[in-house]
Structures are given as C-alpha cells and as structure tokens.
Amino acid sequence: MAFVMARTKGGGEWVQKFVESIDKEKCIACGRCYKACPSSVMTLDAEEDEDGDEQKFMILVNAENCIGCLVCAKVCPKACYVHLAQEIA
Ligand code: SF4
Ligand code: SF4
Numbered sequence: 001m002a003f004v005m006a007r008t009k010g011g012g013e014w015v016q017k018f019v020e021s022i023d024k025e026k027c028i029a030c031g032r033c034y035k036a037c038p039s040s041v042m043t044l045d046a047e048e049d050e051d052g053d054e055q056k057f058m059i060l061v062n063a064e065n066c067i068g069c070l071v072c073a074k075v076c077p078k079a080c081y082v083h084l085a086q087e088i089a
Contacts, residue, residue: 023082031044036074039062039065
C-alpha cells in the first residue's frame with residue numbers, strides 16, 4: 001500500500017495526512033480553523049436543534065483542496081478534526 005508523500009526542505013520523506021472529517025457535535029464554532037486554513041477547505045454551517053435554537057458548526061466544503069498542513073487540528077480547542085493518509089490509487 002502506497003501513500004501520498006511529501007518532502008522536507010532537507011529532502012526527507014514523510015506521509016502527508018489530509019483532512020477527513022470535523023466532529024460537529026464537539027465544534028463550538030470558534031472559527032479558529034477557518035482563519036488558519038490556507039486553502040479555504042471549511043466554512044460555518046448552522047441548523048436548528050430540537051428546541052428551535054440555531055446551532056453553528058464547521059463543515060468541510062473543499063476537502064479536495066487540503067494540502068495536509070494540519071494547522072486546523074493544531075488550532076482547534078475541541079479536537080474536532082480527523083486527518084488520514086491518502087492512499088495512491
Ligand atoms: S490540513 Fe491545512 S489545508 Fe487541510 S484543512 Fe487543515 S488547515 Fe486546511
Ligand atoms: S477550531 Fe474546532 S471548535 Fe473551532 S470552529 Fe474549527 S472545528 Fe469548530
């Protein structure tokens with residue numbers, strides 16, 4: 001099984017991990033990931049809960065643009081993000 005690899009400045013190889021999902025149940029809609037992402041991968045969404053109150057949360061809208069920098073996971077205070085290595089087809 002082969003995965004998408006990247007190289008460090010010094011030429012070392014590493015397996016990149018790309019955004020896979022955001023746990024909307026944990027998300028507090030703080031926007032930190034949105035501000036930090038260099039590739040406009042996510043945006044805020046909202047839906048009404050059973051009490052009719054608006055609940056905001058982050059969703060993926062351009063996951064295919066992810067460059068695997070992992071910044072979103074680093075800045076998220078609620079550990080909402082899952083990243084996975086990408087298998088080469
Ligand atoms: S890993 Fe980087 S490019 Fe991908 S969604 Fe997170 S911040 Fe954006
Ligand atoms: S940083 Fe985490 S908690 Fe904040 S909006 Fe993004 S996913 Fe939600």
